[in-house]
Amino acid sequence: MRKTPERIESLAAEYVLGSLKGKARQRFERWMMESVRVRQEVWYWEEKLGQLGDQVPDRIPPGSVWRGIERRLWPPGEPAATKTKSGRLWPAWSLVATAAALVLSLMLVQQPAYTPDTRLSGAIVQAGVGEPLWLVDESGGEGRLRLRSVAAMSAAAGKDYELWIVPDNGNPLSLGVIPVGDVHQVELTDQARQSLGRSRTLAISLEPGGGSPTGQPTGPILHVTKLYEL
Amino acid sequence: MTTSDANQDELMKLLVSVARSDRHAFQTLYNRMSARMFGLCFKLAGQQELAEEALQDAFVQIWHHACEYHSDRGSPLSWMLTIARYRTLDLMRARTVRRTGGEEYLEHLEDQRGGPLDAELRSAGAAQLTGCFGELSDSQRDSILLSYYRGFTHDELAQALSSPVGSVKSWIRRGLMALKRCLER
Numbered sequence: 330m331r332k333t334p335e336r337i338e339s340l341a342a343e344y345v346l347g348s349l350k351g352k353a354r355q356r357f358e359r360w361m362m363e364s365v366r367v368r369q370e371v372w373y374w375e376e377k378l379g380q381l382g383d384q385v386p387d388r389i390p391p392g393s394v395w396r397g398i399e400r401r402l403w404p405p406g407e408p409a410a411t412k413t414k415s416g417r418l419w420p421a422w423s424l425v426a427t428a429a430a431l432v433l434s435l436m437l438v439q440q441p442a443y444t445p446d447t448r449l450s451g452a453i454v455q456a457g458v459g460e461p462l463w464l465v466d467e468s469g470g471e472g473r474l475r476l477r478s479v480a481a482m483s484a485a486a487g488k489d490y491e492l493w494i495v496p497d498n499g500n501p502l503s504l505g506v507i508p509v510g511d512v513h514q515v516e517l518t519d520q521a522r523q524s525l526g527r528s529r530t531l532a533i534s535l536e537p538g539g540g541s542p543t544g545q546p547t548g549p550i551l552h553v554t555k556l557y558e559l
Numbered sequence: 560m561t562t563s564d565a566n567q568d569e570l571m572k573l574l575v576s577v578a579r580s581d582r583h584a585f586q587t588l589y590n591r592m593s594a595r596m597f598g599l600c601f602k603l604a605g606q607q608e609l610a611e612e613a614l615q616d617a618f619v620q621i622w623h624h625a626c627e628y629h630s631d632r633g634s635p636l637s638w639m640l641t642i643a644r645y646r647t648l649d650l651m652r653a654r655t656v657r658r659t660g661g662e663e664y665l666e667h668l669e670d671q672r673g674g675p676l677d678a679e680l681r682s683a684g685a686a687q688l689t690g691c692f693g694e695l696s697d698s699q700r701d702s703i704l705l706s707y708y709r710g711f712t713h714d715e716l717a718q719a720l721s722s723p724v725g726s727v728k729s730w731i732r733r734g735l736m737a738l739k740r741c742l743e744r
Binding site for chain 1: 594595598611648704
């Protein structure tokens with residue numbers, strides 16, 4: 330379906346209202362990632378219809394909600410060290426990351442009790458998909474990253490998903506093509522582990538079959554996710 | 560209930576601090592916004608438990624994504640309400656929430672006297688969007704407001720308004736476009 334201004338206008342409104350569903354909604358989310366014009370139209374409606382949300386009477390949530398948030402963000406036993414966010418991507422990607430974050434939300438996987446040796450863990454999720462696409466975790470101390478695909482769908486014919494470490498500075502580092510429907514393990518070099526340890530950021534892009542021909546992402550960045558230290 | 564610019568400035572400052580991982584600011588933001596957001600989650604879901612879960616998820620997302628807020632995305636208030644609303648809708652769809660009291664709604668709506676939409680919300684919504692809802696037909700306005708406040712699907716709307724799905728879709732589409740034309744004037 331072509332992105333005519335009329336279609337963008339009408340689909341953005343229905344997207345925000347929530348009446349756009351299923352495949353149509355997914356296709357529109359891809360449009361949002363691809364085009365700032367589409368995102369601006371969505372923001373327009375979020376602002377306008379958001380005014381309706383401001384009219385609903387307040388309702389005080391029970392205290393358990395805040396305690397639940399605290400437990401999820403800062404599990405008991407985890408040192409309360411001030412974490413500095415390292416979400417500084419290089420310019421081109423930061424735009425895409427913002428776009429991706431519009432439609433992709435990050436979810437913490439169930440956090441087990443704190444163990445002294447740090448492991449990275451996280452989930453790659455997509456709005457509207459009940460289960461995470463992939464669960465990511467690091468085998469303790471072995472410099473190996475494990476990706477378990479849960480709800481991920483195969484890439485289009487002739488395309489592959491490629492996994493990248495997004496460092497705090499510099500270019501993304503390829504971790505190779507990742508298959509769907511299986512557990513996939515990636516060996517991390519010391520350099521890759523250090524880089525990931527600092528930025529804790531992974532991305533998945535859509536590339537030609539076999540992976541990016543240039544060593545840098547060439548296709549759309551589908552997901553950007555931040556890992557957490559367990 | 561209007562939100563003054565001063566409040567918006569304050570929310571903006573809190574979001575900036577949250578983006579820098581300031582937990583204290585995050586708790587202040589929660590204290591400031593949770594009742595407002597929870598009101599919307601509850602209105603949509605009609606269920607305490609689901610609304611609580613959606614609110615919790617929304618704040619976890621706000622913690623992680625505060626740095627991605629920018630003014631093109633509307634006021635901090637509407638940005639946060641949008642996150643809460645999307646999360647509630649996601650959970651409702653994932654669980655295919657069945658609303659209670661559907662029959663009762665039907666009776667009200669058939670004779671065009673209100674129904675699941677509180678009269679006050681209807682008039683407040685109209686006033687807020689600079690009277691533009693007044694330019695819509697009753698069916699267009701009700702379909703849009705029921706989708707917004709109650710998360711009704713096309714099928715649910717068709718049932719509630721005793722009309723074919725095709726009509727409902729076209730009321731929503733045309734109503735939204737009429738609303739935009741009016742807002743742009």
